[in-house]
Amino acid sequence: MDVVVTGMRSTGELHIGHLVGVIDNLKKLQETYKSYFFIADLHVLTTNYEHTEDFKKNRVSVMLDWLASGVDPNKATLFIQSKVPAHTYLHLLLSMIVPVSWLERNPTVKEMIRDLDLKENASYGLLGYPVLMASDIILYKAKYVPVGKDQLPHLEMTREMVRRFNYLYGELFVEPQALLTEFPYVPGIDGKKMSKSLENDIKISDTEEDTTKKIMKAVTDPQKIKLHDKGHPEVCNVFTYHKIFNKEEVNDIERECRSGELGCVACKRNLANKLNEYLRPIREKREQLKNEIDKVEDIFEEGSKAASLVANATLEEALTKMNLK
Known part of the structure; x- marks a missing residue:
């Protein structure tokens, strides 16, 4: 069975954008591929290295959100990146062969330095995060990595590292292919990108x-503005939510909005009811899991051990190829 690998940074409680954009995709992947899904806690340190007080809490929060939403440890290996030391070991080995120029041309790093106003505080870890990302993927010899079109350049950098390693030391790693995924766009309630930091x-x-x-x-x-004004649902955040969470009524809502029959307050109340109805079983499951937190942590502990067996075997092969064994 083909292998797929993907991870999620644990920066806090997940929102409905994560639910329909990422978690729903994980549920599909686990049915089709040999899946490795990991909480990328080490990647959090690339920008949040000064604030680790909520590190463990945020990690547990992602565990709860995944399991409550239907990510199944019986169908996928669920693990924590920092509990599989082979990720950092291979990251070190790859960092020895990756030209600095490859990393400096990464537009995502430039954007993060600008958006977070890091300037001279940008760390070596931030510059080198694509190397760690490559390690995350190739340790499991993944054939596929789910990405959006905007992430294709990131994956190509991993492929370049694979080609360089294989050229220098002999064939070992698989060049991962993009599993192009259309992630539904879920705006924040203010119309900007949905984000915890923007509240x-x-x-x-x-x-x-x-x-x-x-x-x-x-x-x-x-x-x-007024109750019976004709609306333009294509520019309305609330209508975007209806399209995702209230598909049965969305055509009627669009028609009634455009004609002026439906006011914004009634439209919002309808959405709130539908969204709460959609989330209710997930939230109930989440509360149940909170009362079984030891069991939740055991799932990821066992998954980390299983991932380590695979990762360690690949690392041994890499060390042998490099004549370090």
């Missing part, structure tokens, strides 16, 4: 009351 997100773990309050504050069509 415009709706978390999986939010209460139904909190979810309703956030929906009622959501930005809508700026031209629909």
Whole structure:
């Protein structure tokens, strides 16, 4: 069976954008491939190295969100990156052969330094994160990595590292292929990209009351001011949510919005009910898992041990190829 690998940084509680953009995809992948899904906690340090006080809490939060949403440890190997030391060992080996120029041309690093105003505080770890990312993938000889089109350059850098290693020391690693995935765009309640840091997100773990309050504050069509004004759903955040979470009624909502029959307040209330209905079983499962936290952590502990067996075997092959064994 073909292998697929993907990870998620544990920076805090996940929101509905993660749910439909990432977690739903993990659930599909686990049915088709030999899947390795990991919590990329080491990658968090590339930008949050000064603030590790919530490190463990955030890691557990991702565990709960994954399991409650249907990611299945019986169908995929679920593990924590930092508990598989082979990731950091191979990262070191690859860093010896990767030209600095490859890393300096990475547009994502430049954007992160600019957006986070890091300037001279940008760390070696941030510059070299593509090397760690490559290690994450090739240790499991993954054939596929799920990515959006904007992430193709990142994957190509991994492929370049594989080609360089194989050229220098002999064939070992697999060049991973992109498994192109269309991630539904879920805007924040203010219309910007949904983000915890912008406080415009709706978390999986939010209460139904909190979810309703956030929906009622959501930005809508700026031209629909009065109750019976004709709306333009294509520019409305609330309608975007309806398309994802209320597919049965979305055509009627679009028609009634355009005609002026449906007001924004009623539209938001309808959405809040539908979204809470959609999230209710996930939230109930999450609460149940919170009361079984030892069991949850054991799942990822066992998954980390299983991942280590595979990763260590590949690392031994790499060390042998490099005449370090």
